[in-house]
Amino acid sequence: MSVDEGALARYVYAVARPFDPAPLAGLTGVGGHPVEAVAHRGLLAVVSPVPLREFDEAALKAKLEDLGWLERVARAHHAVVDAVMPLAAAVPLRLATVYRGEERVRAALDEDRAVFERALDRLSGRLEFGVKIYADPGSRGEPEPAPAAPAGAEPGESPGRAYLRRRREQRRRRDDSWQVAAALVERVDAALREWADAMARHRPQDAALSKAPGENVLNAAYLVAEDDAEGFLRTAARLRDEAPEGTRVEVSGPWAPYSFAGLDRAGEPA
Template sequence: ATLYTAEDRAGLVLGNESARFHTALERIAHHAEWGVKVYAAGSPGGDGDETARQPCTPGTPGTPEDRGRPAPGAGRAYLERRRNLRARHERQREDSLRVAETVDTQVCRLAKASRRLRPHGPGTADGHRLQVLNATYLVADHRAAELELLVKDLRERTGAGIELSGPWVPYSFVGEV
């Protein structure tokens, strides 16, 4: 921001830059900014170590030497559970990224412009869900209801956690003014 101590100086700058301001205003006239966030399905809450939540199975006491030893094959079974869990999380992540791309493609068809923002990571107010899309779209005012219906349909078709926010003043789309 620039501060001007005299009204005539501010008027001069506004007059010199009026073409840029008018271009920016024409670009966003009768449009609003809408935010769309998509969250991964089945995002784990915490470190994802489900094996720690597995119920313990009592072993047979055996001899005193055997009491502290795991059952034969326990290490292999543990590693297999971890491998399966990791593979399932990877499939969920890939599926979520595909859904995010679908959502972005569909919303872009309605929007005049779009901007992808950095997804919010863990530690946010809703840190238990993994955000895979954080985007804003410049949508004509007369298409707002169409956007809301599209997002509702995408939620139902994909089963994804999709948040729509707006309408907002289209700050993200005024460009360098």
Template sequence: MADSATYLYAITREKDRADPERLAGVAGVAGAPVRAVPQAGLVAYVSTVPLAEFGEEPLRRSLEDLDWVGETARAHHRVVETVAMDAATAPVRLVTVYSGDAQVRAMLERRHEDLATVLAQVAGRREWGVKVYAHPARPASPVGARAPESPEASGAGPGTAYLRRRKASLRGRDEAWREAAERAEHIHEALADVAVATRRHRAQDPRLSGRDEWMLLNGAYLVDEDRRGEFAAAVEGLREPGIDVEITGPWAPYSFTALEFAAPEDRDGG
């Protein structure tokens, strides 16, 4: 039985394949070299990996190891970004493994039409990420507002007074959220005017973002290469007090090549 498998990173069109010399200097997952598998006018970028690490059972255990996942994700991303420097690229999701090159070639034949369509859509374009944050604001006291009455003066007990203050605080927080969300929506609409396509991802948990502020927008924008300066300028022009706009990229178009690989039919046969 074979003791190795084929790990898939990304797919390009053969007519604009990645620079082999550039790829030769990049280590893939598990330190494996990266190579090209051409078929049907497309090219898959792969590595040969050991089944002892990338077989079904070892993978199930490894995917519970956050250090392993992080290291593998960094290697995967490094290869994808290297390929995308030279070619319109369809990145493949992390840990997509085939039994061998023959299965990869069969997939390229079977999925040729879908892949060619996706690659044509992202050619000459890159993905940019934009996140918008706002600090949870304390409601400002209205001008001319009276100081809060003491429980004795208002005739309310301490518990009732606390509940009133708590209700007012929550109401102010809700209003601040709505205002900040409206500003984030304006930012998204302005950036969508420059982009050719957009995707809105779920707001990240603060444990992932590393920030305590509200994340109001986690957007991806597919932008023509010749408009990247315009897009960056649009982001800068949308910054305002109380709102933090974070831009990252350019990236391979991960958010715009949502094809599933290694489906059950792709794993059948050799």
């Protein structure tokens, strides 16, 4: 089916309860298109009018394979959500959520009203914080042993046996570091859950992609009430400072609560 060259779709960034959209004036989103508000029966969708020819099913299928395009869309999408979050509790939608016109946006708000309402109740007055824990045995300053090096050999021990012994000792120290990190994960999670309404565990980050030293053993998000944010951060800072040698705790945020904005059917493309 051909697409009208002038037809406009609506790219949806987030859904909130009604708020004054005046601060959004002049804000641009994906593709540099202006950001607008579509209010409907107690809900408000934050959208941009975008050319349908660029976001229909066939075009999107091709563009989702373009990593450069995805990165640009992600940056613009998150920038709009970040601009909305100080204005109202909002449910961020997934990237490239597009509907065929404003009426389809209103229909989606009707169809998934109960889902949006539950999500907004859960997110209202709350922030997301990220917590990562790393096991980093190399931070203990234990270099890899040189092959067949005679230094460090015990009396009567050949260079080859000395090398194998040092490798076993190094492996044992590394295993000890993983155990220490696992215990730290349990301690950190138990302490931070005292301040959080919910916790979401994400897949550990690949060191080759993140470039962070060590192995990521916990990659989690915590949903925290605004009134508890100071206590959460204070506790996280203490745990970070108390982390055993060979481990590392990193805390980030506050962020928009993407990790807790599950919507079931909501946000499906038209």
